[in-house]
Amino acid sequence: MSNSRLFRRISIGSAAVWLTLFALAPNLLVLSASFLTRDEAQLIAPLLTLDNYKAILDPLFMRVLAKSLYLAAGATLICLVAGYPFAYTLARMKTRFKPLLLMLVMIPFWTNSLLRTYALIFLLKAKGLISLCLLWLGIIDKPVSFMYTETAVFIGMTYTLLPFMILPLYSSVEKLDLRLLEAAGDLGASKFKIFRHITLPLTMPGIIAGCMMVFLPALGMFYIPDLLGGGKNLLVGNFIKNQFLVSRNWPMGAAASIVLTLLMLVLVWAYHSSAKRLGKKTEGTAL
Amino acid sequence: MRIFWIACRLLPVYVFLYLPLAVLITFSFNSSKYSTAWKGFTWKWYAKLAANTQLVEAALNSLTIATLAASIASALGVLLAVALFRYRFKGRDLMQAGLFVLMMSPDIVMGVSLLLLFVAMGLNPGFWPLLTAHVTFCIPFVAATVYSRLKGFDPNLIEAAEDLGAGEFRTFRHVILPIIMPAVLAGWLLSFTLSMDDVIISFFVTGPDFEILPLRIFAMVKMGVKPDVNALSAIMVGITVCCVFVSHLLMRKRK
Numbered sequence: 001m002s003n004s005r006l007f008r009r010i011s012i013g014s015a016a017v018w019l020t021l022f023a024l025a026p027n028l029l030v031l032s033a034s035f036l037t038r039d040e041a042q043l044i045a046p047l048l049t050l051d052n053y054k055a056i057l058d059p060l061f062m063r064v065l066a067k068s069l070y071l072a073a074g075a076t077l078i079c080l081v082a083g084y085p086f087a088y089t090l091a092r093m094k095t096r097f098k099p100l101l102l103m104l105v106m107i108p109f110w111t112n113s114l115l116r117t118y119a120l121i122f123l124l125k126a127k128g129l130i131s132l133c134l135l136w137l138g139i140i141d142k143p144v145s146f147m148y149t150e151t152a153v154f155i156g157m158t159y160t161l162l163p164f165m166i167l168p169l170y171s172s173v174e175k176l177d178l179r180l181l182e183a184a185g186d187l188g189a190s191k192f193k194i195f196r197h198i199t200l201p202l203t204m205p206g207i208i209a210g211c212m213m214v215f216l217p218a219l220g221m222f223y224i225p226d227l228l229g230g231g232k233n234l235l236v237g238n239f240i241k242n243q244f245l246v247s248r249n250w251p252m253g254a255a256a257s258i259v260l261t262l263l264m265l266v267l268v269w270a271y272h273s274s275a276k277r278l279g280k281k282t283e284g285t286a287l
Numbered sequence: 288m289r290i291f292w293i294a295c296r297l298l299p300v301y302v303f304l305y306l307p308l309a310v311l312i313t314f315s316f317n318s319s320k321y322s323t324a325w326k327g328f329t330w331k332w333y334a335k336l337a338a339n340t341q342l343v344e345a346a347l348n349s350l351t352i353a354t355l356a357a358s359i360a361s362a363l364g365v366l367l368a369v370a371l372f373r374y375r376f377k378g379r380d381l382m383q384a385g386l387f388v389l390m391m392s393p394d395i396v397m398g399v400s401l402l403l404l405f406v407a408m409g410l411n412p413g414f415w416p417l418l419t420a421h422v423t424f425c426i427p428f429v430a431a432t433v434y435s436r437l438k439g440f441d442p443n444l445i446e447a448a449e450d451l452g453a454g455e456f457r458t459f460r461h462v463i464l465p466i467i468m469p470a471v472l473a474g475w476l477l478s479f480t481l482s483m484d485d486v487i488i489s490f491f492v493t494g495p496d497f498e499i500l501p502l503r504i505f506a507m508v509k510m511g512v513k514p515d516v517n518a519l520s521a522i523m524v525g526i527t528v529c530c531v532f533v534s535h536l537l538m539r540k541r542k
Contacts, residue, residue, distance in 0.1 A: 004455035007454070007455040011367070011369055011370040011374075012370045012374060014363055014366055014367075015366055015426065015430075018426070019382075019385065019386075019389070019423070019426065022401070022404070022420075022423040023423055024385070026400035026403060026404040027396075027400050029400065030396075030399060030400045043406070082300060082303075086296055086297060086300045089293055089296045089297055090297065099535070101297070103531060103532070103535050104304075105304075106535070108308075110480050110484075110527050111308075111484075111523070111524055112483070112484045112520075113486075114484075114501055114504055114505060115311075115504065115508075115523055116307070117508075118504075118508045118520065119308055119520065120307050121512055122311055122512070123306070123307055123310065125512070129306070162300070162304065166300075212391060213391075216392075217393060220393035220394055220395035220396070222395065223505060227508060237395045237487075244399055244402065245491075250403070254399070257399050257400070260393055260395070261392065261396050268387065268388055
């Protein structure tokens with residue numbers, strides 16, 4: 001009996017201790033650092049202040065935040081628009097090649113995203129594939145480079161994060177009860193109406209999960225603007241990285257990091273409540 | 288006709304996903320160093336890679352970290368998933384919510400928070416901080432994979448084992464573990480890949496003493512397109528394809 005109690009204690013305890021030490025404690029440190037003062041020699045001086053948050057309200061950081069929200073939201077939207085029809089079609093296909101087709105989405109999902117970003121340079125540079133194709137088609141008359149533009153950053157984010165949108169969408173479409181769609185069709189609903197009132201609400205948790213999995217990493221992926229945007233398109237991620245490693249203003253970086261964490265918590269909450277609402281609704285129809 | 292419409296919706300995405308990789312792999316065999324034009328087939332960039340001791344060392348470091356991190360995270364993640372599934376204890380909901388938040392939390396946030404922790408602890412960036420960081424971000428993925436496998440399994444089996452007098456550990460060892468094994472392996476593989484791929488978190492917690500492959504690649508890639516980086520990418524893509532294929536087989540077997 002005591003052996004059993006011991007096993008139970010170890011299995012709950014080990015992970016709990018690890019996560020408290022290396023996940024909870026570090027975040028509390030960031031939170032407290034964001035209220036402290038910058039110090040040249042020691043990085044952080046134990047003087048309480050709200051200056052870091054005041055500095056964040058400064059137009060300079062606000063511009064960075066607005067810009068990166070714009071880039072991340074844009075990339076999320078592109079991924080959603082490109083990914084939804086794809087995931088929907090794939091999930092509803094009835095063929096023995098389906099596992100293979102799904103695996104072809106998994107491979108980029110698992111491939112080093114830095115290398116995938118690097119691979120894009122082949123397409124975007126002046127003598128790259130896109131430029132050569134446009135030349136050949138006669139749309140442009142001399143090579144054009146797409147590198148170091150906002151478009152390049154958009155393409156880079158969409159390219160690296162698209163599988164993260166497709167996979168949650170795929171699993172939510174796969175769970176869709178086809179009888180509901182048939183019933184609606186039998187009752188004379190148009191295709192658009194069926195989509196609007198059944199497919200869309202039922203796949204909403206997948207949509208929100210996909211958007212989260214694209215939007216949140218997009219804010220932090222500092223290497224995409226570094227490699228494709230030439231550092232011109234500064235993201236929150238680049239800003240935090242620079243505060244910590246270049247300008248050595250740790251409290252300021254901590255405050256920016258807290259802003260990002262809050263943003264994530266809002267999205268997690270939105271996802272959770274939409275999934276719960278849907279759970280209640282479908283339970284209601286089942287009864 | 289139907290096939291045509293399906294292809295219309297699927298093909299562009301696949302082309303978008305694979306075209307850059309295909310071009311990259313093709314050019315890793317191009318004998319010309321600078322030009323985008325094809326100048327003949329060669330293996331020389333692969334030979335050059337093998338001779339790059341710095342890179343080989345970074346690759347070995349990465350493999351060590353990924354193997355260790357995946358194994359430790361799998362052990363902790365399995366215990367955690369089983370605990371969450373079987374026991375009702377104080378803070379269970381909180382722990383579940385915390386795991387989800389940890390899974391979603393942006394890499395950069397985790398990176399700087401761990402940097403602060405290790406600085407506060409007086410640890411220099413290097414092997415141990417890196418290993419700890421990798422284990423931490425892998426745990427939720429293992430726990431989630433194993434937990435979803437546990438949810439799909441017949442609870443009567445556990446009850447039967449307990450009725451027959453097996454203690455918690457014996458039930459775990461002889462009933463639960465064999466059932467969740469495919470999920471554990473899938474979780475291990477996922478952790479291994481996550482660890483091999485991570486750039487952002489590692490960037491903050493390791494230093495020049497212990498260099499790993501993704502950071503070495505980051506340093507190389509910043510210099511622009513180079514044929515040996517192409518060769519390296521081709522090898523990494525090949526390894527990923529193998530990993531995905533193996534995990535796919537594992538998942539299929541569990542059905």
